[in-house]
Amino acid sequence: xxxxxxxxxxxxxxxIRACALELIASQGxxxxxxxxxxxxxxxxxAALYHHFATKQALLADLMMSHMRxxxxxxxxxxxxHMAGQAATASDRLDAFxxxxxxxxxxxxxxxxxxxxxxxxxxxxxxxxxxxxRRDYExxxxxxxxxxxxxGSFQIDDIHVTAMAIxxxxxxxxxxxxxxxxxxxxxxxMQYAAMVRRMAVDDIGxxxxxxxxxxx
Amino acid sequence: xxxxxxxxxxxxxxxIRACALELIASQGxxxxxxxxxxxxxxxxxAALYHHFATKQALLADLMMSHMRxxxxxxxxxxxxHMAGQAATASDRLDAFxxxxxxxxxxxxxxxxxxxxxxxxxxxxxxxxxxxxRRDYExxxxxxxxxxxxxGSFQIDDIHVTAMAIxxxxxxxxxxxxxxxxxxxxxxxMQYAAMVRRMAVDDIGxxxxxxxxxxx
Numbered sequence: 500x501x502x503x504x505x506x507x508x509x510x511x512x513x514x515i516r517a518c519a520l521e522l523i524a525s526q527g528x529x530x531x532x533x534x535x536x537x538x539x540x541x542x543x544x545a546a547l548y549h550h551f552a553t554k555q556a557l558l559a560d561l562m563m564s565h566m567r568x569x570x571x572x573x574x575x576x577x578x579x580h581m582a583g584q585a586a587t588a589s590d591r592l593d594a595f596x597x598x599x600x601x602x603x604x605x606x607x608x609x610x611x612x613x614x615x616x617x618x619x620x621x622x623x624x625x626x627x628x629x630x631x632r633r634d635y636e637x638x639x640x641x642x643x644x645x646x647x648x649x650g651s652f653q654i655d656d657i658h659v660t661a662m663a664i665x666x667x668x669x670x671x672x673x674x675x676x677x678x679x680x681x682x683x684x685x686x687x688m689q690y691a692a693m694v695r696r697m698a699v700d701d702i703g704x705x706x707x708x709x710x711x712x713x714x
Numbered sequence: 715x716x717x718x719x720x721x722x723x724x725x726x727x728x729x730i731r732a733c734a735l736e737l738i739a740s741q742g743x744x745x746x747x748x749x750x751x752x753x754x755x756x757x758x759x760a761a762l763y764h765h766f767a768t769k770q771a772l773l774a775d776l777m778m779s780h781m782r783x784x785x786x787x788x789x790x791x792x793x794x795h796m797a798g799q800a801a802t803a804s805d806r807l808d809a810f811x812x813x814x815x816x817x818x819x820x821x822x823x824x825x826x827x828x829x830x831x832x833x834x835x836x837x838x839x840x841x842x843x844x845x846x847r848r849d850y851e852x853x854x855x856x857x858x859x860x861x862x863x864x865g866s867f868q869i870d871d872i873h874v875t876a877m878a879i880x881x882x883x884x885x886x887x888x889x890x891x892x893x894x895x896x897x898x899x900x901x902x903m904q905y906a907a908m909v910r911r912m913a914v915d916d917i918g919x920x921x922x923x924x925x926x927x928x929x
Contacts, residue, residue: 525833527742614888615830618740659896659904666885667878673829674877681874689874696911 512550514540516564519557524608528558528619558616559624565609566631572602573638588646589695595639596694599668600687607672614669636661643698652698664694727765729755731779734772739823743773743834773831774839780824781846787817788853803861804910810854811909814883815902822887851876858913867913879909 518539522531533554537544551557573595580586580594603610620628639661646652654660668690675686733754737746748769752759766772788810795801795809818825835843854876861867869875883905890901 526744529741530744655904655907656896659901660908662885662889663882663905663908666888667882670877670881670885673881681871686874689870690878692870693875693878693912697908 508550511540511542511546515542515547515550515557516561519561520608520612523558523561523612523616528554528612528616555619555621555624558619559621559627561609562613562616562620562624562628563631565606565613566628566635569602570631570635573598573635588642588649588651589699591642592646592652592694592698593691595642596664596668596691597687599665600671600690601683603669603672604675604677604683604686610669610672636665639664646698654698660697664697667693723765726755726757726761730757730762730765730772731776734776735823735827738773738776738827738831743769743827743831770834770836770839773834774836774842776824777828777831777835777839777843778846780821780828781843781850784817785846785850788813788850803857803864803866804914806857807861807867807909807913808906810857811879811883811906812902814880815886815905816898818884818887819890819892819898819901825884825887851880854879861913869913875912879912882908 515536519531519536522536522539531554533547534544537547540547547557551560576598577591577594586594617625617628640657643652643654643657643660647654647657671686671690675681675683677683681689730751734746734751737751737754746769748762749759752762755762762772766775791813792806792809795805801809832840832843855872858867858869858872858875862869862872886901886905890896890898892898896904
């Protein structure tokens with residue numbers, strides 16, 4: 500079958516990305532050479548540079564793609580989940596927690612690299628990736644704020660709570676393995692319940708920070 | 715002042731460890747060369763090998779030391795905190811959360827490397843580090859189990875909850891910077907409150923996993 504140059508090019512770029520993810524996850528970005536990557540993909544080095552001008556541009560592409568895909572996937576999930584409903588903050592928080600778990604479980608290498616290789620991004624790329632990360636964090640913060648505003652959440656500090664929830668949810672990639680004791684959906688439900696507990700405080704205590712402020 | 719060879723040797727080993735932490739955190743273990751490390755420390759390569767037989771032995775030493783120091787620090791904190799008290803599970807959970815936050819905030823490089831470079835440990839060293847990690851996780855699990863046993867905690871799955879709490883607490887190293895909007899003690903108190911919420915469920919719901927099991 501004849502292939503157009505365009506689709507062939509896209510296929511090669513996809514193979515480069517997949518091999519780069521493997522190599523960076525196993526040995527780190529600094530230790531990966533473009534020559535080694537070309538060998539893993541099975542192309543000449545020149546073919547790599549046709550797709551990615553520099554090694555730095557390749558890393559930035561991987562990290563930007565990861566964040567853009569994540570943001571797009573949430574928009575889709577959110578639209579599906581909320582279709583025709585006036586969703587409460589609590590429903591949206593639940594949907595966000597489940598989405599985040601499900602998405603991150605399926606992409607442990609991307610998650611690992613997104614955290615580990617921030618240090619290797621040039622300032623321009625670091626800022627661009629950070630902006631996308633903030634866009635994602637702001638989705639969660641908006642849900643938390645809506646819940647505070649309508650009285651359904653009791654939250655002391657939106658930023659701290661959002662950071663804590665994201666770390667808790669993302670941390671699943673460090674221990675969860677498919678085929679283990681717990682199914683992905685059982686784990687997803689338990690994390691969603693823990694997130695709900697963190698936002699809904701009916702345990703009748705004022706938070707220590709508030710107590711201290713009164714002293 | 716004359717120094718004994720022993721104390722000089724210990725001082726060199728400490729400088730090697732400190733420089734190795736810097737280099738591994740900034741470029742990754744695979745990309746760090748023993749020659750580059752010797753240059754950073756300001757010694758001949760032979761001096762490195764006097765202290766660490768191989769690059770692998772150096773990495774294992776850094777990761778084992780981190781875990782052993784963490785376990786020792788908790789024993790000390792725990793003994794101080796609990797002196798003369800019959801501490802409740804809730805008090806111990808609070809002390810653990812505060813200890814973990816305080817310890818990890820002060821050692822972001824060790825925390826980063828402890829997660830990132832597990833992949834570079836040989837199987838023997840990986841197992842040894844994993845055992846120490848399990849010892850630490852088991853301290854938290856024992857507290858959670860005690861709280862479940864005495865009826866003060868409502869927890870669906872001890873392992874999942876412990877993993878979620880540890881990830882949430884450790885995640886602070888990815889965003890907290892001294893001198894920012896929040897003091898370390900304010901952040902410590904907020905995280906301790908969130909951990910308490912995760913263990914104490916008075917929000918009147920049975921967890922989804924339990925609901926599913928009944929269906």
